[in-house]
Amino acid sequence: MALSGLAIFKLLPKTNCGDCGVPTCMAFAMKLAQQKAELSECPHAADEAKAALGAASEPPIRLVKIGVGANALEIGNETVMFRHEKTFVHQTGITIQLRSSEDARQLNQKIAEIESYIVERVGEELSADLFFITHDSSKTTDFTQLVQQVKSNSTKGVILDCPDEAALKAALELVKDDRPAIFLREAVSETQIEMAKSVNASLILSGISFDNLVHQAEKAKAGGVNDLILNMPGEDIGTLVQNNTILRRSALKKNIKPVGYPLCSVLKADDKFDLVAKASTALCKYDAIVVLPDYDRALLYTLFTLRQNIYTDPQKPIQVEPKLYAIGEPTPTSPVFVTTNFSLTYFIVSGEIENSGISAYLMVCDVEGQSVLTAWAAGKFVGETIAKFAKQINLEQQVQTRKIIIPGLVSQISGDLEENLPGWEVIVGCQEASDIPSFVKNVVLA
Numbered sequence: 340m341a342l343s344g345l346a347i348f349k350l351l352p353k354t355n356c357g358d359c360g361v362p363t364c365m366a367f368a369m370k371l372a373q374q375k376a377e378l379s380e381c382p383h384a385a386d387e388a389k390a391a392l393g394a395a396s397e398p399p400i401r402l403v404k405i406g407v408g409a410n411a412l413e414i415g416n417e418t419v420m421f422r423h424e425k426t427f428v429h430q431t432g433i434t435i436q437l438r439s440s441e442d443a444r445q446l447n448q449k450i451a452e453i454e455s456y457i458v459e460r461v462g463e464e465l466s467a468d469l470f471f472i473t474h475d476s477s478k479t480t481d482f483t484q485l486v487q488q489v490k491s492n493s494t495k496g497v498i499l500d501c502p503d504e505a506a507l508k509a510a511l512e513l514v515k516d517d518r519p520a521i522f523l524r525e526a527v528s529e530t531q532i533e534m535a536k537s538v539n540a541s542l543i544l545s546g547i548s549f550d551n552l553v554h555q556a557e558k559a560k561a562g563g564v565n566d567l568i569l570n571m572p573g574e575d576i577g578t579l580v581q582n583n584t585i586l587r588r589s590a591l592k593k594n595i596k597p598v599g600y601p602l603c604s605v606l607k608a609d610d611k612f613d614l615v616a617k618a619s620t621a622l623c624k625y626d627a628i629v630v631l632p633d634y635d636r637a638l639l640y641t642l643f644t645l646r647q648n649i650y651t652d653p654q655k656p657i658q659v660e661p662k663l664y665a666i667g668e669p670t671p672t673s674p675v676f677v678t679t680n681f682s683l684t685y686f687i688v689s690g691e692i693e694n695s696g697i698s699a700y701l702m703v704c705d706v707e708g709q710s711v712l713t714a715w716a717a718g719k720f721v722g723e724t725i726a727k728f729a730k731q732i733n734l735e736q737q738v739q740t741r742k743i744i745i746p747g748l749v750s751q752i753s754g755d756l757e758e759n760l761p762g763w764e765v766i767v768g769c770q771e772a773s774d775i776p777s778f779v780k781n782v783v784l785a
């Protein structure tokens with residue numbers, strides 16, 4: 340049973356040291372009671388407190404790991420229904436299905452393409468996370484060969500989807516040190532529980548109803564498998580959202596432990612539009628693993644972008660280092676643009692300066708990662724602060740030009756900046772970054 344904030348407080352050190360990120364033990368106890376923090380965030384909690392808090396200090400959705408090394412995927416540990424309540428913690432694992440019935444040479448090529456498809460966006464490298472290997476041919480060796488093929492050519496984790504117990508056993512032997520997951524289409528059996536335990540594999544349980552999943556999860560846990568993932572399939576998007584919402588709410592709001600595990604969906608679709616709609620919905624509405632039926636770069640790019648947006652902590656914008664950046668090979672007389680250190684803004688503006696074909700400087704001011712308008716509204720991106728930053732980085736010693744280009748969205752600060760930066764001419768740039776190439780052509784180079 341969940342403990343009250345006061346009951347939890349009695350078990351904490353009561354030193355109010357603040358090392359957990361909140362100023363007092365009472366405030367931390369309240370966060371624990373609301374499952375918005377974990378006991379491990381208090382480095383001073385005594386063993387007795389850990390034991391006494393027991394399940395109350397466990398995250399409502401278990402952390403599960405698939406794979407090993409740098410490419411291992413961690414899922415779960417989520418504490419909120421909506422991202423704006425706090426943040427989502429572990430991003431959805433984008434997974435691609437391979438089938439043993441496919442031609443071996445085509446599979447080789449597909450694996451190589453998936454491995455090499457890495458998108459760089461806003462300073463992060465984005466790629467697929469796992470392979471979902473399905474046995475749908477008549478020969479056991481087709482499956483084991485495919486598992487071996489993946490193992491030899493990739494360090495990503497694998498999920499094995501194999502109705503043939505002998506083939507599954509042989510494949511598990513190949514990946515026994517790689518922390519795989521086993522996907523079950525039917526209700527879990529004692530044999531499958533033993534197989535999972537023998538190689539420290541996670542089990543993905545599929546159930547057509549909530550009660551059925553609860554029953555299977557209790558059985559697997561009693562059998563000694565703690566790393567579970569749940570799949571309650573929905574044929575259409577509405578059912579998928581409904582099923583996943585019921586499971587997530589039950590884990591977070593009702594503390595129903597047998598459904599306190601990450602979720603997974605294996606997607607099928609009539610066409611590409613249906614697939615992108617289902618995959619995007621599954622990614623936003625609680626699936627920790629989304630299995631795509633095939634490799635499609637356009638779909639992957641869409642999902643990578645969406646995932647990056649959803650799983651960015653809204654309280655901690657991605658930032659770049661505030662400093663003077665050289666775009667291309669600028670000389671001391673090259674133009675100076677100015678913007679904020681919100682990562683997305685930096686990458687878009689620097690990309691458009693590159694697209695314009697000129698070399699330039701980009702002065703990126705420290706506004707704690709806010710976008711141009713937000714920072715201006717907060718008084719952090721105004722004439723005085725920009726001038727102060729220019730002096731701090733010795734801009735006048737680094738360049739000879741005395742012209743500085745500000746974003747068109749904050750044209751109102753131009754006079755203020757000129758006053759604070761004597762000897763400089765402030766040029767108001769374009770409002771949209773996409774207009775930078777034509778601005779350069781018509782204004783800077785004119």
Ligand code: SF4
Nearest residue numbers: 355356357359364381
């Ligand atoms: S770190 Fe622990 S002892 Fe310190 S304030 Fe937080 S709960 Fe209290």
